[in-house]
Amino acid sequence: MRWVRFLENGQAWWGELVGDTVLSQGRRRQLSELRLLPPAQPTKIVCVGVNYRDHAQEMGRKLPERPALFLKPPSALIGPDETIYLPNSERVDYEGELAVVIKERCKHVKAAEAHRVIWGYTCFNDISDRIAQSWELNWVRAKGFDTAACLGPILVSPDELPWPLTIETRVNGSVRQHSDTSQLIFSVPQILEEITSFMTLEPGDIIATGTPAGVGPLTPGDIVEVEISGIGVLRNFVARAA
Numbered sequence: 001m002r003w004v005r006f007l008e009n010g011q012a013w014w015g016e017l018v019g020d021t022v023l024s025q026g027r028r029r030q031l032s033e034l035r036l037l038p039p040a041q042p043t044k045i046v047c048v049g050v051n052y053r054d055h056a057q058e059m060g061r062k063l064p065e066r067p068a069l070f071l072k073p074p075s076a077l078i079g080p081d082e083t084i085y086l087p088n089s090e091r092v093d094y095e096g097e098l099a100v101v102i103k104e105r106c107k108h109v110k111a112a113e114a115h116r117v118i119w120g121y122t123c124f125n126d127i128s129d130r131i132a133q134s135w136e137l138n139w140v141r142a143k144g145f146d147t148a149a150c151l152g153p154i155l156v157s158p159d160e161l162p163w164p165l166t167i168e169t170r171v172n173g174s175v176r177q178h179s180d181t182s183q184l185i186f187s188v189p190q191i192l193e194e195i196t197s198f199m200t201l202e203p204g205d206i207i208a209t210g211t212p213a214g215v216g217p218l219t220p221g222d223i224v225e226v227e228i229s230g231i232g233v234l235r236n237f238v239a240r241a242a
Contacts, residue, residue: 006034038079039155045072051210080152085241091130095211096169096226099124111189123234125150166229179212
């Protein structure tokens with residue numbers, strides 16, 4: 001199944017996406033006419049760093065023995081066609097990623113059982129202040145500023161996706177990242193087992209699974225797109241924060 005979350009008359013609704021039609025509350029709506037919201041309402045966003053082999057290689061990093069984890073606050077979350085506001089920094093990067101949305105409250109989930117707690121998958125853009133990241137140990141400023149977590153456009157159930165998934169990031173139409181999930185160092189089930197070994201995940205929580213090679217800077221006026229096969233295109237605009 002495919003779901004969207006959208007705004008109508010000042011209220012957020014969920015709907016099932018069938019073709020270009022959204023079914024919600026007994027009504028049919030055209031997807032093109034809706035203002036889409038992030039397809040998740042997380043209590044937390046758990047992110048994995050250096051989780052693609054090609055990205056580790058471009059950074060000159062050894063492959064990690066365990067997933068490297070960090071958090072983004074829900075206040076950083078924005079949806080498709082919203083604006084990323086760059087902080088006052090000399091370099092802020094895009095990082096196109098596959099995101100997992102959690103279906104139910106869970107802890108101590110074994111990798112073999114991970115499928116039962118996954119609601120679906122969507123696109124994610126982990127916007128990162130590289131200057132703050134270079135000196136800040138916990139990456140709060142580097143990864144947690146407002147608009148630093150882009151999510152959407154739709155949520156797709158695992159059974160509908162053509163694994164391995166192709167992931168591509170474009171800036172102003174130019175391809176900057178192109179890889180697929182066969183490059184993942186730690187699979188989604190392995191990541192879930194690691195996180196839930198010490199942390200309770202709640203319905204709607206997001207796991208961002210890492211970015212492939214090709215990360216690079218954004219500038220005001222850019223349009224950045226993350227496209228994942230079977231999911232669609234997450235598009236956001238870029239501006240300088242006031």
